[in-house]
């Protein structure tokens with residue numbers, strides 16, 4: 001199922017896109033200024049050209065950023081700003097009379113930036129904007145052409161050639177690292193229950209499936225326990241949901257403390273928990289669970305002094321006649337049902353059928 005992002009989410013991600021571009025634009029246009037400056041000096045352009053160069057190099061990055069973050073559609077605005085950058089790149093190439101080195105440096109750095117920001121689509125749109133900017137400006141100026149680059153111009157282009165790609169690589173590395181961390185976070189969230197931190201039902205069932213398969217393949221033993229807090233609805237109704245939540249958290253902690261590290265504990269439903277105990281017989285599982293039940297009897301709640309958490313449990317060990325993990329789950333659930341039916345606060349083991 002694909003969930004469409006909300007307008008607020010789209011705006012937030014557009015703003016973070018604009019923030020990602022802000023610093024590279026300040027650095028790129030700031031160093032690019034000296035590249036263009038070196039090529040323009042011998043051409044003696046009129047004063048407004050110098051004004052435009054200073055504006056483009058040092059003021060435009062801040063205007064572009066403010067424009068994007070204040071926009072209703074920051075992503076679209078920032079993409080348009082990148083195209084304005086490309087158009088201006090073309091304008092400066094023509095103003096410099098297509099001086100070979102500064103022109104190639106400026107246009108290629110902008111292309112690299114556009115690919116990094118928006119893939120091949122933005123790269124090609126940027127290329128078209130560069131061509132339009134260059135052609136119109138060149139036509140206006142009467143197609144000036146001074147391709148020779150002096151050694152002084154080479155030196156003033158060096159910072160752009162060295163610093164900008166290194167800087168962009170640094171920014172790209174940090175973005176990739178941040179995305180990898182977010183991916184890990186999402187993976188964790190997708191597997192865990194928000195309240196208790198245990199595996200959620202979907203992931204826990206997936207692990208149960210794996211355990212079933214390995215029991216079947218390697219003829220191993222394993223035991224499954226399903227537990228349910230007794231009269232949990234009454235706990236909620238008497239002490240409130242916050243205490244109910246605390247009871248769930250306490251049970252989760254006791255299960256993690258009382259079982260082995262290899263045992264797989266999950267929240268199966270509202271007040272229902274599951275535990276998979278690899279290489280364990282149902283007798284051993286029953287003893288472990290009994291110890292947990294005894295510890296729960298000793299736990300008191302500050303907000304609900306009269307409360308003790310009691311659980312009922314169904315226990316079933318893996319049997320080779322079970323066709324799939326669902327059959328194992330069903331046998332365990334049947335035993336839990338019996339435990340509830342037989343008076344709660346007890347364990348029942350699933351009968352052996354063959």
Ligand SMILES: Nc1nc2c(ncn2[C@@H]2O[C@H](COP(=O)(O)OP(=O)(O)OP(=O)(O)O)[C@@H](O)[C@H]2O)c(=O)[nH]1
Pocket residue numbers: 195228229230231232233234236240241242243244245248269270271340344
């Ligand atoms: N506080 C809290 N309550 C929850 C949560 N999830 C489910 N519940 C409540 O848990 C209760 C489960 O109650 P039932 O399934 O009726 O069972 P019970 O009251 O425990 O009765 P028996 O299982 O028969 O002993 C329901 O009232 C749910 O609203 C949760 O995350 N927090």
